[in-house]
Each structure stands twice: as structure tokens, then as C-alpha cells.
Amino acid sequence: MGVFDDLVGQERAVETLRRAAASAAETLSGGRGAGMTHAWLFTGPAGSGKEEAARAFAAALFCPDRGCGHCDMCHQVAVGSHPDLEVVRPQGLSYGIKDTRQLILRAAGAPTLGRWRVVLFEDADRATEGASNALLKAIEEPPPRTVWLLCSPSPDDMMITIRSRCRVVTLVTPPVAAVAHMLVTRENVPPETAEFAARAAQGQVDRARRLALDAEARGRREAVLSIPASLAGVAECVTAAERLVKTAEEEAAAVTTALNESEIAELRKVYGEGSSGKGLNRGLIRGGAGALKELEDRQKSRATRTKRDVIDTALLDLVTFYRDVLAVQFGAPVELANDDRRADLESLARSATPEETLRRIDAIMLCRERLAANVNPQMAVEAMTLSLRWPVS
Amino acid sequence: MLLGMAANDPARVTLVVGDEELLADRAVGEVIAACRAADPGAEVHDLVGAKVEPGELTRLSSPSLFGGGAVVVIRSAQDLVKDVVTEVVSYAAHPAEDTVLVLAHAGGAKGKALADGVRKAGAHVVTVTKLTKPAERLAFIRTEMKRAGRSIGADAAAALLDAVGNDLRELAAACNQLAFDTPGKTIDEAAVARYHRGQAEVSGFTVADSAVEGRLGDALEQLRWALATGTAPVLLVSALAGGLRSLAKVGGAPRNLRGGQLASHLGMPPWKIDRTRKQLNGWGPEGIARALQAVAAADAQVKGGGADPAYALEHLIQTVVASRTGR
Numbered sequence: 001m002g003v004f005d006d007l008v009g010q011e012r013a014v015e016t017l018r019r020a021a022a023s024a025a026e027t028l029s030g031g032r033g034a035g036m037t038h039a040w041l042f043t044g045p046a047g048s049g050k051e052e053a054a055r056a057f058a059a060a061l062f063c064p065d066r067g068c069g070h071c072d073m074c075h076q077v078a079v080g081s082h083p084d085l086e087v088v089r090p091q092g093l094s095y096g097i098k099d100t101r102q103l104i105l106r107a108a109g110a111p112t113l114g115r116w117r118v119v120l121f122e123d124a125d126r127a128t129e130g131a132s133n134a135l136l137k138a139i140e141e142p143p144p145r146t147v148w149l150l151c152s153p154s155p156d157d158m159m160i161t162i163r164s165r166c167r168v169v170t171l172v173t174p175p176v177a178a179v180a181h182m183l184v185t186r187e188n189v190p191p192e193t194a195e196f197a198a199r200a201a202q203g204q205v206d207r208a209r210r211l212a213l214d215a216e217a218r219g220r221r222e223a224v225l226s227i228p229a230s231l232a233g234v235a236e237c238v239t240a241a242e243r244l245v246k247t248a249e250e251e252a253a254a255v256t257t258a259l260n261e262s263e264i265a266e267l268r269k270v271y272g273e274g275s276s277g278k279g280l281n282r283g284l285i286r287g288g289a290g291a292l293k294e295l296e297d298r299q300k301s302r303a304t305r306t307k308r309d310v311i312d313t314a315l316l317d318l319v320t321f322y323r324d325v326l327a328v329q330f331g332a333p334v335e336l337a338n339d340d341r342r343a344d345l346e347s348l349a350r351s352a353t354p355e356e357t358l359r360r361i362d363a364i365m366l367c368r369e370r371l372a373a374n375v376n377p378q379m380a381v382e383a384m385t386l387s388l389r390w391p392v393s
Numbered sequence: 394m395l396l397g398m399a400a401n402d403p404a405r406v407t408l409v410v411g412d413e414e415l416l417a418d419r420a421v422g423e424v425i426a427a428c429r430a431a432d433p434g435a436e437v438h439d440l441v442g443a444k445v446e447p448g449e450l451t452r453l454s455s456p457s458l459f460g461g462g463a464v465v466v467i468r469s470a471q472d473l474v475k476d477v478v479t480e481v482v483s484y485a486a487h488p489a490e491d492t493v494l495v496l497a498h499a500g501g502a503k504g505k506a507l508a509d510g511v512r513k514a515g516a517h518v519v520t521v522t523k524l525t526k527p528a529e530r531l532a533f534i535r536t537e538m539k540r541a542g543r544s545i546g547a548d549a550a551a552a553l554l555d556a557v558g559n560d561l562r563e564l565a566a567a568c569n570q571l572a573f574d575t576p577g578k579t580i581d582e583a584a585v586a587r588y589h590r591g592q593a594e595v596s597g598f599t600v601a602d603s604a605v606e607g608r609l610g611d612a613l614e615q616l617r618w619a620l621a622t623g624t625a626p627v628l629l630v631s632a633l634a635g636g637l638r639s640l641a642k643v644g645g646a647p648r649n650l651r652g653g654q655l656a657s658h659l660g661m662p663p664w665k666i667d668r669t670r671k672q673l674n675g676w677g678p679e680g681i682a683r684a685l686q687a688v689a690a691a692d693a694q695v696k697g698g699g700a701d702p703a704y705a706l707e708h709l710i711q712t713v714v715a716s717r718t719g720r
Binding site: 233234235236237238239370373374375376378379380382383386387389 | 630631634638641642644645646678681682685686688689690692693696697698
């Protein structure tokens with residue numbers, strides 16, 4: 001029992017963190033605390049639970065029992081209300097220098113509850129170069145009780161100067177069996193569904209959870225995986241790309257619209273809309289229009305990012321499909337992620353050479369690169385589907 | 394002064410509504426000229442809407458000690474503040490004897506209360522909307538020539554419109570110049586060609602059509618024009634992508650669908666399908682695929698992946714034209 005139990009298949013990292021938490025407690029009671037440092041970089045493939053690990057570590061630092069999982073401190077961390085835990089989650093396309101400077105100022109404060117002040121920076125790879133440079137001094141010599149926890153997919157995503165100032169915790173892709181076990185025991189998912197979801201998600205814990213619990217997510221995955229077999233001609237490629245981009249747009253809109261409206265309504269209220277009384281008019285007070293515009297820009301950036309993330313998930317599903325094709329072609333004795341599409345896999349494996357399959361995987365990766373470089377999604381996806389065209393047998 | 398006012402004198406209150414600046418200026422100018430013709434000593438007050446203060450209109454329109462009329466012009470009347478709007482509207486209902494008020498309103502929702510109020514008070518309304526259709530612009534060229542006491546043939550007018558572009562001020566200036574420089578009553582195509590050539594405004598779609606139809610020289614020339622007149626490279630890439638996308642869709646459509654059914658299946662209007670059919674001549678699936686791949690690569694280049702967007706576009710057009718499979 002404890003905060004680290006949620007981390008699936010990360011025994012080595014958990015061991016390191018436990019020891020660090022123990023040393024941290026030692027430091028507080030006046031000891032040397034040799035195993036603790038003030039800057040940590042959590043890295044690992046998508047879905048391996050970097051943020052969860054960092055959060056668990058934060059709880060272990062705050063908790064008098066080093067992460068019991070049921071005291072006030074652990075609970076406050078879990079629900080995100082602990083006053084000494086500052087969680088930074090960049091929502092736009094990037095995290096700028098202006099925000100970073102403000103963050104550094106907040107991080108310099110003394111802890112409210114007397115133990116530690118922890119800044120948890122999720123997706124730290126989204127910080128711009130300027131923002132990373134602004135961070136350097138702050139993470140090299142923070143105040144004695146401040147701890148920085150940065151998360152990024154790989155140490156290479158961070159600038160070398162940041163990397164060299166942090167202690168790296170490497171999380172690994174959890175084994176399928178461990179993920180399936182977690183789904184069965186934690187989420188009460190039937191074993192077959194858990195097995196399927198864990199395999200399809202290829203070690204991404206949160207994706208596995210979503211696939212196991214959300215029928216819509218399963219449906220979307222089905223739709224994406226039916227793409228390869230539908231790409232018979234150029235017209236089909238163009239239509240498939242159009243559909244993929246459109247679905248992503250709709251999904252992003254569903255996520256962001258409700259949020260946008262409530263944010264705008266709130267901001268309008270802050271700027272005095274609908275207020276009455278002497279000296280007030282019904283409209284926005286001075287500066288309101290500018291603030292509203294700024295909020296709209298931020299929301300637009302968030303929508304773009306959501307859309308890109310949705311397309312990216314679809315592309316990764318496609319990659320697993322072609323990886324399976326390659327496995328079949330080589331007769332490799334590995335578990336297939338898309339065992340449910342065996343017929344498609346085998347027919348494609350027969351009609352193409354491994355070189356062609358590799359070239360297709362390259363095309364998907366190129367598409368991801370292009371999306372990251374701000375290429376129009378429809379153009380990038382079209383170019384990809386055209387490279388994936390089903391060979392005419 | 395009062396005795397000098399004849400029946401064809403300008404209305405006491407004129408409202409010029411619309412967003413076509415040149416025509417609005419002209420309408421205002423006509424009223425001023427008419428007032429001057431009736432009373433050479435009339436004083437003209439030219440005001441800008443946002444700067445008119447309450448009471449200013451009343452002051453300007455009250456009779457002068459020395460006699461003589463006044464013309465008050467308020468431009469950008471949509472920017473008038475609330476108090477002044479009330480003042481102007483109540484003035485419009487009971488205009489002063491020897492003052493002429495001209496309001497230029499840009500149309501639209503801003504300052505709608507003013508436009509409606511003045512209209513209701515019985516002002517003379519002149520509407521000047523932006524010309525959007527080519528036929529309207531051609532008609533504008535013809536009336537412009539008529540004003541100068543000349544006439545112009547239909548071909549010549551079309552050539553002039555192509556060469557000068559859509560801005561009415563520029564068109565008016567070009568007409569004026571032609572009328573001034575050309576002897577003879579009628580202005581023909583040769584006269585236009587002497588001063589104006591080529592095409593002033595090239596949209597991304599023009600470039601895309603030329604490229605898709607395989608006219609490499611035309612496409613490259615139009616590309617240069619488009620870039621030189623400030624069309625964004627991104628728009629050019631997306632126009633090309635759109636053109637090729639239609640080719641792919643129409644080319645791969647089921648053979649048994651016709652007319653309206655086909656249109657709804659493809660989500661394209663029938664006229665576009667017909668045009669795309671003609672363009673399909675000379676294209677094969679491999680070529681379309683290659684061209685679309687080039688489009689994605691060019692988009693990356695235009696958005697900072699390459700050093701020179703213009704080069705990326707030229708290269709793209711060459712690839713697109715070269716991807717046509719013969720014939």
C-alpha cells in the first residue's frame with residue numbers, strides 16, 4: 001500500500017524514488033540526506049506514467065510517512081489541492097519565457113506546510129528555448145526547500161544544459177501482462193477486455209485504460225485500423241485523409257468548446273459584464289477586450305494542439321499495425337498488437353516486401369514530423385495515405 | 394439666401410450610406426459642388442465623426458451674422474458619440490434654413506441608430522455599396538467614360554479591368570487618363586493595350602488551374618505575379634492542394650453516378666465537377682499521387698522548412714506539371 005503502487009512495472013525507478021524520499025525526510029530532521037537532489041527529470045515513452053511517478057514522488061516528499069497513500073498530504077496531492085505542489089501543464093503549443101519567469105518567482109517561495117515546495121512541470125519539452133534558458137539558474141540553485149520535477153519523453157528532448165542539472169529517472173515501457181493485471185485489479189475490467197486493451201495500447205497505461213473503459217475510443221481505433229485496407233486508389237486515400245482530419249477536428253471541438261465558453265464567461269464576469277451600480281456600465285471595463293483577445297488566442301492554440309494530439313494517436317495506432325505486418329513478414333515470435341486484424345495483416349504481409357513495409361512506417365513518421373512542423377494536417381495526412389496505398393494484387 | 398434656393402438645390406440633409414469610399418466621396422463632393430453653385434460664398438465645414446462634440450452642429454448651423462449659407466459634412470458618421478447622434482437626428486427632422494448637412498455613413502451595424510433616425514426624419518439617402526461582380530465594375534468603367542464624354546467597347550473595358558484590377562480609385566484614374574490621352578470618341582482595345590497590359594490580380598486558384606492544366610509557362614508567370622502582388626505562399630500551396638484533391642476525387646468516383654448524385658457523393662458543386670473532368674485529361678492516379686506528395690513537402694518548405702518559399706512553389710509547380718502522364 002502506498003503512493004508508488006500505481007506505477008505499473010517500474011520497480012527500478014520506484015526503488016530510486018523511495019530511497020530519495022527517505023533521504024529527504026532525513027534532511028528535514030537535520031541529517032545529510034545523501035540520496036536527495038533538488039532537480040529531477042522523469043523520462044520515459046508516452047504513457048509509461050512520468051507524471052504519475054513525479055506526482056507520487058511529490059506525495060512521498062510531503063507525507064510524514066513517505067507516501068502512505070491515505071494521509072491528508074497524499075490525498076491533497078492526489079486531488080491536486082496541496083498548497084506546496086505547483087503543477088505546470090502547458091496547454092498550448094509551447095510554453096513561453098513569460099510564463100516561465102512567473103513560475104520561477106512562485107517556485108522561490110518557502111513551503112507553506114514546512115516540508116518541501118515542489119514544482120511539477122509536465123511536458124517540459126514544450127518549453128521554448130528561451131524558456132529553458134530562463135529555467136537554468138532556478139533549477140541549478142533553488143532555495144533549500146524547493147524541488148523541481150520535470151517530465152519529458154526522452155532526456156534528449158531537453159536542452160543539454162537542463163539535462164546536466166537534473167537527476168534522470170528513466171521509466172520503462174511496462175509489460176503487457178502488468179498493464180492487464182492493473183486494469184483487472186484496479187478498474188474491474190473483465191480479463192479479456194483488459195488483455196486486449198493492454199496489448200493494443202502497447203504499454204501506454206493511460207491509453208490502455210481509455211481503450212478498456214471507453215467504447216468510443218475503441219470505435220475510433222477500429223476506424224483508424226480499417227484505413228490501411230481501404231486505401232485502394234488515389235481517391236480513397238484522399239477521402240480517408242479527409243475523414244481522419246475531420247474526426248480529429250470534431251473531437252478537438254468536443255473537448256474544447258464547452259471549456260472555451262465557460263472560460264470566456266468567467267473572464268467577462270471578471271471584467272465587469274452584467275455588473276450594476278454607481279459608476280459601472282453593463283459592458284466590459286477598460287482592458288477587457290484585450291484580455292478576451294488574449295484568452296481567445298490561447299484557446300485557439302489549445303484547440304490546435306488537441307487536434308494534433310488526436311491525429312498523432314491515430315498515427316501511432318497505424319504504426320503498430322505496420323509493425324505487426326513486419327513481424328508477420330519476418331515470422332518474428334512476438335506478440336501482435338493488432339491480433340484482432342489478423343486477416344488484414346497477413347494479406348498485406350504477403351503482398352508486400354519488408355522493405356515496402358518499412359517505407360510505409362517511414363511515411364507515417366514523416367507525417368508526424370510534418371504535423372509537428374505545422375504543415376496543414378490534411379496535406380500531411382494525404383501524403384501519408386498515398387504512401388500507404390494498398391498494393392494492387 | 395433663402396430666395397436663391399431653387400427646386401433642384403441639394404436636400405437640406407443628405408445621408409450617404411455605403412463602404413465604397415470613392416463613390417461616397419463623389420456623392421459628398423456633388424452636394425458640396427451644388428451648394429457652391431447656388432451660393433458661391435457658402436462656408437464648408439468638413440468634420441470627422443469621432444471628433445464632433447455635442448453642440449458643434451447646432452453652432453455651425455445657426456444663422457451667421459454676415460448671412461451666407463453653410464455646408465456641414467460629417468465623414469465616418471458611424472463613429473459619432475451617442476449624444477451627438479441624438480442631436481443630429483433631431484436636427485434632421487427640423488433642418489436649418491440655409492445650412493446643408495451631409496452625413497457619410499459606412500453602412501453596417503455600427504451607428505445604425507443614426508442611419509435609421511436620419512432616414513426616418515426624411516433625409517435624402519444615397520447608397521454606395523462596394524462593387525463585387527465583374528459586370529458591375531465593367532458598368533462602372535462605361536459610366537466613367539461617359540462622364541468624360543467618351544465611350545468604350547466591351548472588349549476594351551474587359552481588358553482594362555483585367556489590367557488595372559478591382560480598386561475603383563485606380564480604375565477611375567485609369568479611365569480618366571485614357572480619356573485624356575486618347576483622341577477620338579470611342580476608346581478601343583488598341584488604345585487600352587497601349588497603356589495597360591497583363592493581369593493585375595492573380596489569385597491562388599488561377600495559378601492552380603494553370604498548373605493542373607499543364608500550362609507550365611503560364612503557371613510560373615502567374616505565380617510570380619501572385620507573389621509580387623502579395624498573395625501568401627501558404628494560400629498558393631493550399632489552392633494547388635485543392636485542385637489536385639478534386640482531381641483525385643472526381644477521377645476515382647464510381648462510374649455509375651451522374652449529375653446530382655455524383656455531386657452529393659463527392660461533396661462538390663456540379664459546375665466544379667464538370668471543370669475538373671476537363672482538367673483530368675492527361676492525369677493518371679500515379680501522377681496525382683506524386684503531385685500530392687510534392688504539395689505536402691512544399692507546405693513544409695513554405696512554413697519554414699526551406700530557405701525560400703518562392704523557390705519551393707516554383708519547384709512544386711514544375712513537379713505538378715511534370716506529373717501529368719503525357720498526351
